[in-house]
Amino acid sequence: MTRALLMSSSRMGNMNYLEHADEQIHRLLQHKKQNILFIPYAAVTFSFDKFEAIVQPVFRALGYELKSIHHFSDPISAVQEAQAIAIGGGNTFALLKRLYDAKIVDVISQRVKQDGVPYMGWSAGSNVATPTIRTTNDMPIVQPPSFNSLNISPFQINPHFISGKPVGHNGESREERLNEFLTINPTEELIALYEGTALFIENEQGTILGDQNALWLRGPDKIEEITTNQPFRLDMIKGA
């Protein structure tokens, strides 16, 4: 009975924080009054208080209350009592390490997949919602005990998808990086999400939300598109 909104990014173009996502968030939370537990662990260069102060007004304007987990003395019971869970973007490695440190990886997963608690994540918060963090774009600034993560989506997602690389630079393009993933993990496929788009999960069904189609990477240089706003079966995409 999973319900999850996995967003590529907190921003689209020059819009404000989550401004593009109002309807996506309402679709998940269904205009019901509820208390959202916010997990700000991906923040590295600014405080958890600051992160909450950015996110809270966005949700309040949409009619939802939100409180950050760092105000609770016991993070595990905070997750156990949450009516909805939101994990914000930042650094995926810091986020996952802190989820493990707080011992809430399994309990979040259970709440979402067994109890049907709505989950929303953006950027790093979407990366940790997949089986592992192997398709994050972030720098591995700290070492989590494992790359295994929440497994709310049964397959990997690459958020902030952008094609190509800067002119004159010899680092890998995003396509080259994802081809590496698909080559070394040949039994898996993944979805790449342009900024402003999201994967909406409802039980066994997925829907791409936003103005652009998603890319379904089925193997090295084997790319199909998934049309936005058209439901598909999640098991169409090969997971971990």
Next chain:
Amino acid sequence: MTRALLMSSSRMGNMNYLEHADEQIHRLLQHKKQNILFIPYAAVTFSFDKFEAIVQPVFRALGYELKSIHHFSDPISAVQEAQAIAIGGGNTFALLKRLYDAKIVDVISQRVKQDGVPYMGWSAGSNVATPTIRTTNDMPIVQPPSFNSLNISPFQINPHFISGKPVGHNGESREERLNEFLTINPTEELIALYEGTALFIENEQGTILGDQNALWLRGPDKIEEITTNQPFRLDMIKGA
């Protein structure tokens, strides 16, 4: 008695593979006839044979023989007998995992730092030469047992340094990523190397090689330059 050449990249601008690095390589290997052990483990989307076929002619033209480790039945004894070691670029996580799988992390480190065997690496091959792979730009496509690596350089290096990010994209810039590293690891500093430049290590001394200065990142937004071709003491830079 460490001697190491840690290059930012295999290419500079539109030049051919390692073409910019002829003098840097001669400075390390001193025009002495020797057999270089090549470690192609960072290659993911092409074979080890192919990687050797790209690199071998470059070194042959400079007067050095090179053979890839995948031709040896025992990788540990190949390292133990090597007269010089070269590790090529590609994916840092795949590279480090395969070094651990082959059980040669400690033995390479020992050969270079205790026996004085010359080491050269570029891109991923420079990332693994630092204390850990926490400042790689690569995607974590596979999970190595640890982020700890060869520790030939006593501090972290960020190769392929490039400033900024694509216009209109909301992912982090390189500076933002490195600021995250410096914030969450406040006792450490690091060096960022533009493409075409390298850190040359000779015992306790470092020298930046190439046309551009290196950036010495001493903390979030606390950047100094290290002038190219001017020796400095390695312990000037705070390591892990």
